[in-house]
Amino acid sequence: MLSKDALEKLLVHLDEDRERAGEKYETLRLGLIRFFEWRGCAFSEDHADETIDRVARRVVQGEEIRNIHNYTAGVARFVFMEIMKEREKQQIALRQLPQDPGREETPDDDTRGKCLRRCLQALGPESSQLIMDYYRDEGRNKIDLRKKLAEQRGISAHTLRMRLQRLRDRLEECIADCLNSRSQSDQ
Amino acid sequence: MKQSGEDKRLTDYLLGNLPESEEIRLEEQYLANSDAQDRLAAVEDDLVEAFLEGQLSARERKQLEARFLASRRGRRKLELAKSLMALASQQKPVQEPKPSPFYPLRWVFTTAALLLVFALGWWMSVNMRQSSTSERAASQSNGTNAQKGPAVAHPTQTPVPTANPPENTNPTMIASIVLSPVARNTDQSARLTIPQGARTVQIQLDLEVDHHKSYRATLLGAGDEPKLNRRHLKAESTRSGRAVVLSLPASLFEQGEYTILLGPDQNGSTPIAEYTFIVQKK
Numbered sequence: 001m002l003s004k005d006a007l008e009k010l011l012v013h014l015d016e017d018r019e020r021a022g023e024k025y026e027t028l029r030l031g032l033i034r035f036f037e038w039r040g041c042a043f044s045e046d047h048a049d050e051t052i053d054r055v056a057r058r059v060v061q062g063e064e065i066r067n068i069h070n071y072t073a074g075v076a077r078f079v080f081m082e083i084m085k086e087r088e089k090q091q092i093a094l095r096q097l098p099q100d101p102g103r104e105e106t107p108d109d110d111t112r113g114k115c116l117r118r119c120l121q122a123l124g125p126e127s128s129q130l131i132m133d134y135y136r137d138e139g140r141n142k143i144d145l146r147k148k149l150a151e152q153r154g155i156s157a158h159t160l161r162m163r164l165q166r167l168r169d170r171l172e173e174c175i176a177d178c179l180n181s182r183s184q185s186d187q
Numbered sequence: 188m189k190q191s192g193e194d195k196r197l198t199d200y201l202l203g204n205l206p207e208s209e210e211i212r213l214e215e216q217y218l219a220n221s222d223a224q225d226r227l228a229a230v231e232d233d234l235v236e237a238f239l240e241g242q243l244s245a246r247e248r249k250q251l252e253a254r255f256l257a258s259r260r261g262r263r264k265l266e267l268a269k270s271l272m273a274l275a276s277q278q279k280p281v282q283e284p285k286p287s288p289f290y291p292l293r294w295v296f297t298t299a300a301l302l303l304v305f306a307l308g309w310w311m312s313v314n315m316r317q318s319s320t321s322e323r324a325a326s327q328s329n330g331t332n333a334q335k336g337p338a339v340a341h342p343t344q345t346p347v348p349t350a351n352p353p354e355n356t357n358p359t360m361i362a363s364i365v366l367s368p369v370a371r372n373t374d375q376s377a378r379l380t381i382p383q384g385a386r387t388v389q390i391q392l393d394l395e396v397d398h399h400k401s402y403r404a405t406l407l408g409a410g411d412e413p414k415l416n417r418r419h420l421k422a423e424s425t426r427s428g429r430a431v432v433l434s435l436p437a438s439l440f441e442q443g444e445y446t447i448l449l450g451p452d453q454n455g456s457t458p459i460a461e462y463t464f465i466v467q468k469k
Contacts, residue, residue: 019418024219031218034227038201040257073214116270124395127369135268135275138240154376155444155463162411163369163461165229166448170457172267 002049006056013059013068028052028072035076041083051076115178119171127167134164197230202250222413231255235268362437363389365427366447368460376444377464385437392449392462397422397429399459401452404433409444418452440466 002010014028015021032048041047055072058065065071120128130149137145150160199205200213217223237243238251255261364379381388392404402420405413415435422429431449444465448458 027221027224028218030221031214031224034217034224035214037258037260038227038231038255039203040254040261042257042259044258044260067215069215069218070211072218073211076214077211112266112270116267116274120274131271132275132278135271136278153463154465156409158410159444159446159463161229162225163446163463165225165232166458166461168232168264168267169228172263173457175267176263 002053002056003060006053006060009059010052010056013065028069032072032076035073036080036083039080041080047076047079047083051079054079111179111182112175115175115182116171118178119174122174123167123170131164131167131171134160193226194230194233197227198234201227201231201234201255202247203254204250222411225411231264232268235261235264236272238265239268239272360385361387361389363391364464365391365393365425365430366462366464367393368395369463378467379440379464380467380469381437381440382469388435388437388440390433390435390447390462391425391427392431392433392447392460393425393427394422394429394431394449394460399451402431403450403452403456404431405448405458406435406439407446407448411446414439414445420452440468442466442468 011018011021011025014024029048029052032051033044036044036047051072054075055065055068058071058075120131123131133149134146136142146160147157150157153160155163196205196209196213200210205213213223217227234243234251234255238248238256243251256265360382362379362381362385364377366377379388379390399422401418402422404417404420406415408414417433420431420433422431424430425432433447444463447462449460449462450456450458
């Protein structure tokens with residue numbers, strides 16, 4: 001757990017301006033969560049916090065860190081190596097136990113479909129139509145269609161791609177909330 | 188999967204195919220820069236799509252399954268893309284409007300209306316010229332030529348005490364534009380013309396709903412690179428409803444495409460609206 005003093009020192013290390021330091025901290029943490037996700041870790045947020053914790057402790061101990069981002073990336077790699085070692089040990093232990101699939105509880109397709117429709121509606125008619133159009137075709141047709149969608153809006157293909165990425169993020173967030181509230185109301 | 192150089196590099200990173208030294212360089216970039224994270228997230232989406240469409244090699248599939256798709260968010264993303272593809276394939280494409288049988292007739296009416304407007308305009312200008320000649324004889328006066336209209340960029344000049352002010356030298360010259368969120372704007376992107384000599388660009392961002400105490404705006408360039416961040420912005424009442432108004436230096440803009448992301452003024456919050464416009468400099 002990161003102490004208040006350690007967090008303060010880490011923030012100062014990120015930027016002298018308090019507001020900018022807060023933003024940089026958020027970017028660093030989100031980047032670390034992605035780092036662990038892209039390596040297939042199930043508890044990426046916990047690992048990100050563990051990494052920040054270790055970096056902050058080094059800062060408190062007065063270690064000279066010239067490039068905090070480079071240093072943090074190095075610490076994250078160490079944390080990941082430890083996770084891998086732990087995973088190997090667990091797998092060996094699991095192989096010796098009787099088989100238990102231990103399936104992750106996933107919402108059924110019907111619930112997911114309802115949430116998807118609700119969240120598409122919440123995005124507004126034009127945005128949801130844009131998403132539908134974006135996913136309509138496959139292969140060469142898909143490429144041509146996306147080019148046309150960008151031209152119709154007078155924007156570059158890159159801007160359209162980034163716009164879709166942001167829309168999908170909003171959709172994902174909305175669906176996660178919707179599934180959560182439905183599972184809570186079922187309990 | 189055909190890709191450009193940078194996208195290929197990012198794809199290789201996500202699949203674990205980059206040499207360690209390059210991996211570290213990239214990690215250093217995205218730990219410091221949210222824009223780099225967004226680019227990786229866009230490539231992540233492309234990979235998931237390619238996975239579902241069977242465009243990845245057997246090796247790439249295995250790599251993606253063992254890495255990103257093994258994470259909770261990866262599985263969620265895969266589910267979402269699968270559902271969207273299924274839903275989109277069920278939906279019929281939106282038909283482009285067919286020309287109505289009265290199309291030629293509509294042209295006749297439009298032309299007649301335009302002729303009427305021109306005739307009326309000519310008659311009014313003749314009348315006004317006659318009356319202003321007599322007024323000028325009595326006294327000389329200066330006035331503003333500020334106008335405001337939705338989604339139209341226009342120069343605004345404050346009164347100048349000289350009789351013949353030199354063109355484009357007024358330090359308060361403003362170019363302004365009113366923008367609607369992207370969701371409401373399916374037509375061509377709005378165009379903002381910045382005249383030579385303009386110092387300030389005023390951008391009115393119309394809000395669909397005003398639910399937040401204050402807002403944060405991020406201006407992105409054509410490559411989605413952040414150009415400017417403004418925080419603590421308050422919504423105000425305008426003729427078109429609630430809006431956030433930004434005053435930015437005109438020197439910030441080059442010709443090209445820009446996007447503004449508007450969101451609640453909290454760290455890590457998701458944007459609630461997006462505005463795209465094209466800048467033209469004269």
